[in-house]
Amino acid sequence: MKALAALRAPRRTEVPAAVADNGIDVEILDPREGQDPSGWAKFRKLAAPQPMWDYGLLRLEAWLSRNPPVLAVMREGGRVLGACVVMLCDPVRGSVFAPGPSARGSRLSPRWAEVYLPWFSGHPAVVFRERVDADSRRELLRIFERRLAEYAGLGLLGVIYRAMPSDIAELVAGRGRARREIDPTTVLHNRFGSVDDWVGSLRAPVRAVVRDALGRLDSLDVTTGKGRKDLDAAELATLLNEHRARQDARAWRSGQRARIAGLHLDTRSPIPTAYLAEFLRRPTVLTRTYREPSGRLVAFQVLFDTPNGLAMPYWAALPRQQGGRPRLHLDGYAHAVRELIDSGRPELTAGRTLLDLKADLGFTTRTLHSVAVPRPVMGR
Template sequence: MRTLATLRGRGRDETAGVPADNGIDVEIVDPRQAPEPSGWPKFRKLAAVAPMWDYRLLRIESWLSRNPPVLAVMREGGRVLGACVVMLCSPVRGQVFGPRPATHRPGLSPCWAEVYLPWFSGHSAVVFRRQLDGAQRRELLRLFERRLAEYVGLGLLGVVYRAMPADIAEAVAGPGRPVREIDPTTVLDNRFDSVDDWLASLRPQVRTTVREALDLPDSLDVTTAAGREDLDAAELASLLNEHRARQDARAWRSGQRARIAGLHLDTRSPVPTAYLAELLRSPNVVTRTYRDPSGRLVAFHTMFDTAGGVAMPYWAALPRGRGGVPRLYVDGYVHAVRHLIDSGRPELTAGRTLLDLKAGLGFTTRTLLSVAVPRPVMGR
């Protein structure tokens, strides 16, 4: 790929969404109003295989999020090289950025941008084709920042790259760009021949706990399938958001909110029913539900199954005082490990919380970093 250095100093067109002379450009689209970018389905198969990169899901997320995301698509000669999901965040609670016409006056309201997957924070919101090296990625990200500054307008305070893997953070970092290590994501490498092989690798006390937890009540109805259309998404979304609210409340009480989430300001929205309904119907999303004899949902978890690995983005359960089953989450992890081994995927990722518990189950950690880029250094 040609270097992007020749773009500097060529005038306003280099970030205006019109390809420069050498064909390198960054297109920023608002999923609420723009059609799916050309070449996006092909790029998704190569580099953005997780379900949340599906343009239909991005459109739903953008309409229903408090801080709606846009999609930045990096191209050379029309070929997609990389992409970012970018939330546009307002310091005024309740203010939402509406769809912008193609020609708009630069915005004056203060805001900032976050390159972030708020409902899948252990994974990068920046993806590239594999063949791009670090220097090429750096140049594309600098061009993205210049394009974003023009798209948002004068009110843009800067951009924060949240929860980035080390290679992406290295491409973003530079003078005037502070980098902070945040809580890592958890990873289990697939080095096992069977679930028994995995169990044998655990400490004896943990192994005993796991086996005891697998003795589920006979009255519990457990159903697992991919692409499920039999679910009431409102029921699952209610349990999920309630579960997350309890986690947040515990974190605030313990004074660890910023450490656990890696954020001083939580820009996430509750997971909407419409988003969850579309997500659970995806063929590479496996959902496992647990119901009591009355049919009430006691717990559920989801897995994303892709060639790059299995991920567990969502787990939610009723508290014990309201009919929840103790240590039911252990069954969820065992099921995920079984799926990992049976499918032959290289790894299982399971989010950024409960690190000690997951370490006992054999998980290691992968470093994540956040990089803040104030407006004066954007694009430099």
Template sequence: MTLSVSIVDPRVDAEPSGWADFRRRANLHPVWDYPLLRAEAWTARNPPVLAVLRDRTRVVAALSVMVCRTWREQRFAPPPRERTRRLRPRWAEVYLPLLSGCPAAVFHESLDVAARRDGLRLFERELARHLGPGLLGVVYRAMTDDLVAVLDGPGRISRRIDPTAVLRNRWTRFADWQDTLSPALRRRMAEIAADDTVEVSTATGRTDLDAHELAVLLNAHRARQDQRAWQEGQRSRLAGLHLDTRSPVSAAYLDLLVRRPDVTTRVYRDRAGRLLALNTMLDNPVSPALGHWADLPVGAGGRPGLYLDCYAHCVRQVIERGRPELTAGRTLLDSKAALGFGRRELSTVAVPRPVMGR
């Protein structure tokens, strides 16, 4: 096997040859689509670059990498290429901020453990060269145990973070899943479904939605989550709020996302048409994911418990489409456990600059 790596900036570089074929072969989620990566990069404070590993000419692995800067710098990223000419400190994060429960390092199944380890070291050396002497190191967020095993080594720091919720599909009928729920949960779901003050619309490839309206609700919901997590002290120092490198989700990005045929968007409104809640579900042959969820607080006119209806709808799709599992992010784990979700362990691995590539 002859491995090589290239790093491309979706804002200015053309889609790598063979990328669409690799996305299909590796069963990647829609967030890896190159036009979506480009939209994310143009509106992010810490824009992603894409590292592509090849065996000769065929793409066999990829990493989505956020290039992060100090908080003293401007809100949006510098122009393309500019950061590679600067000596200012920065670090890199292998991370999918829009799908935080899934690793941002993916390999085709043909690569064995040794090849994956070699590929990651090769990536680190190329990343150091690409970003220059200001690079402090790379942080691999939300890595599954199999990836931690190939990332492990002297000088590398690994720490458990909140796991992600996973529902393993063992049913052939939606009613069979419902039968596993407690009577109280079933009654609550029936009450929510019977509420005629809430109008629900669900479809793929949606062109009828105002992406700005979606973005406002989503970013307000995220801000409340971050504030709650800070107050409760639930984040570790390694993945703490003070190191939250995500950017607000832009309307431009959401507009592209909800138009896709492999994304189902479910929207809840009151009788006056006010947006109460939204959900995006990212389809995938192996592991569909509950993408975005946001709702209006009850004190501001929202409805309690709409997330239960959202999860039930996603589970129904997984069962009816015969998908092996559904992933649902790293929050509300106890609530998801009541719906039958288990947990998949995740870790963050920090690699200081002197250790990179070794």
């Protein structure tokens, strides 16, 4: 592997993994077992700074999901070059939580794997060090597929790479592999000097609506902060899961589930309280809450900050019939734009739903693909 050989500069040796495939190995780890992988903290700083790649959060996610994730760590000589988060999906499990790591079930039971971040679908579940070139990434992903087939057993039907950017989709596509473009993720590039500049860039009818919405917060208690420990995570998780359930229900009624809520074959689980509590306490995670004077939670927004940009993974609000405020989400977007400008980050990403609304607010889109790889061609 010539391109990988070029990376073999002198360095501190980490605890080596088993060596295979010309000195390259992919280790499949269940986060519920053992400690953080060797070299994981250093790799995260370089290639996966988003909080959902924290091994402790992956552990919580695995314990509290019906289709628990495993982590595939790609190494060369003990150094981590890349990683994937993979859900092992059981078609008959339904809403029941998965068995513990010591009782994974028969290796002959039919199931499939999804390379996917189910609660952050606008972010790819495959990451690499920047210096690993395209040919090396392709070879690492083929080795990953072979290791995954060995790990999951003969019952594995195949693997689906979901919501991948075009460069990753190109690497995993090929003969016998079905590739299709799916709903894009939304991106706002940082080209503004102030929130007023952003509002002024919008079309006149949208601009008027946004300005009107931003003047209607007097009766609400709005609190914003990073790493917040004052929140009732159960309260927020309930609001978030109800919000998502309404989005799905509207999509079914409109006959456009594939366009609006078709982010999954319903393989994801509800957001657990314990996971959300830990996520919101991370120092790079900013939470904005909207409450009535009585203390009732009306809405909340979550942003997280990385050197590559800000992301808005969560917004949830009460519907109008339960006392929700119309157009409150526009204040959330204005707040996100303010944070984008103040942080000097290059972009803000805001997920894969409500594409028309976000286009009106100045967002562009980034193409995403899914690639299905049946068992007979995995690793080829």
